[in-house]
Amino acid sequence: MILKSKGLILRPFRTEDLDALFESCLDGGSASKKHPITKKKAEAYLRKLLSRQKDAHRFAVIIDGLCCGAMSLSDIKQSHKAEAAGIWLRKKCWGQGFGTTGVKLLTQFGFKELGLRRIYAYIDKKNVASITMFEKAGYKREGLLRKERLTSKGKFVDHYIYAKVR
Numbered sequence: 001m002i003l004k005s006k007g008l009i010l011r012p013f014r015t016e017d018l019d020a021l022f023e024s025c026l027d028g029g030s031a032s033k034k035h036p037i038t039k040k041k042a043e044a045y046l047r048k049l050l051s052r053q054k055d056a057h058r059f060a061v062i063i064d065g066l067c068c069g070a071m072s073l074s075d076i077k078q079s080h081k082a083e084a085a086g087i088w089l090r091k092k093c094w095g096q097g098f099g100t101t102g103v104k105l106l107t108q109f110g111f112k113e114l115g116l117r118r119i120y121a122y123i124d125k126k127n128v129a130s131i132t133m134f135e136k137a138g139y140k141r142e143g144l145l146r147k148e149r150l151t152s153k154g155k156f157v158d159h160y161i162y163a164k165v166r
């Protein structure tokens with residue numbers, strides 16, 4: 001499935017995305033710093049993105065012909081709902097509306113193609129960019145989950161749960 005809007009394409013990952021994916025990871029593509037900063041780790045990350053399609057729809061975010069990030073609908077265990085997760089872009093692409101466009105496309109895909117009724121996202125309480133992005137894509141805040149996630153530094157952080165339903 002290939003989704004397009006406003007200069008952005010969401011399509012399945014390909015093996016030839018490796019170099020651009022690695023460059024994007026180096027460009028601080030994730031607030032959580034969990035993405036690979038060595039080529040070997042980037043290869044393993046790409047393998048994971050390519051292989052785990054059964055329980056998730058993982059898309060490469062293509063801007064100007066290159067892979068600049070990722071977006072997924074995961075945890076599609078029950079037929080009606082999924083999590084919008086693994087969403088990140090390289091810093092070079094931030095602040096130009098690509099995040100919002102991508103989340104809108106992903107959401108439309110989930111509702112129209114997968115027949116979902118609910119798409120949700122967990123967002124770090126301090127992640128203003130992500131909160132704004134999801135709100136602009138029509139998601140509503142449903143609550144605050146205290147100490148929801150444990151960071152790699154051993155700190156528990158609060159997360160909001162956001163969702164869009166149809």
Ligand SMILES: CC(C)(COP(=O)(O)OP(=O)(O)OC[C@H]1O[C@@H](n2cnc3c(N)ncnc32)[C@H](O)[C@@H]1OP(=O)(O)O)[C@@H](O)C(=O)NCCC(=O)NCCS
Nearest residue numbers: 031087088089094095096097098099100128129130132133
């Ligand atoms: C979250 C992320 C994908 C947003 O991508 P983006 O392309 O910059 O998003 P948009 O350009 O659509 O911006 C969305 C809104 O957030 C605002 N915004 C962006 N960065 C911001 C920041 N650091 N602080 C406050 N607001 C910010 C933008 O101004 C925009 O609002 P506006 O259109 O009213 O001006 C990107 O910041 C990112 O990759 N972050 C690191 C990974 C991450 O946090 N992922 C989300 C996990 S839930």
